[in-house]
């Protein structure tokens with residue numbers, strides 16, 4: 001199967017995990033887009049969706065799926081999203097699409113986080129993919145210097161502003177031996193909104209599209 005076929009297979013597998021009559025959290029990116037396409041086939045069985053980005057909200061509406069304000073609900077049974085890298089322990093780097101902060105908020109609320117991905121996303125150690133960090137614009141220089149002190153090489157994502165009006169620094173060269181520790185350290189830098197390490201709250205289930213079928217990993 002091609003990479004796109006693997007993404008679609010993972011998205012199709014995720015549909016089996018969606019309870020009837022619930023609001024569904026929906027991620028951002030090409031794999032999440034496949035999931036939205038699949039979700040539209042069962043839209044009469046769900047009570048709408050919470051979107052992790054403006055792009056996702058637009059796509060959901062385009063498929064006739066109601067977009068629900070996260071603040072109007074007390075609980076979110078399930079969140080489905082893609083990833084840039086994921087380990088067997090289901091820690092991730094996310095944010096390649098720049099939606100990391102809203103993704104982290106939706107993931108925090110969700111009872112179950114289902115990650116859907118092609119097999120190329122499964123890695124032994126996180127860090128080959130540059131780690132996205134969302135930063136308040138006026139703190140850019142300070143945050144970049146602090147990240148350099150931690151051993152990373154921050155690169156400004158040119159011409160990109162997040163849905164929250166902030167910038168992204170993509171951090172290269174980090175040795176991510178302890179993802180939880182690094183996630184915490186980066187978030188403690190003043191001016192950082194959040195970073196793309198999903199280690200403290202990783203996925204609960206990984207549905208990995210393979211050459212033949214899908215593989216499921218559960219924490």
Ligand SMILES: O=C(CO)[C@H](O)[C@H](O)COP(=O)(O)O
Pocket residue numbers: 027028029030031032081082083084093094095096097098099100103
């Ligand atoms: O974190 C994300 C967006 O912020 C995406 O989930 C991640 O970039 C994966 O994207 P794709 O499914 O297109 O490979």
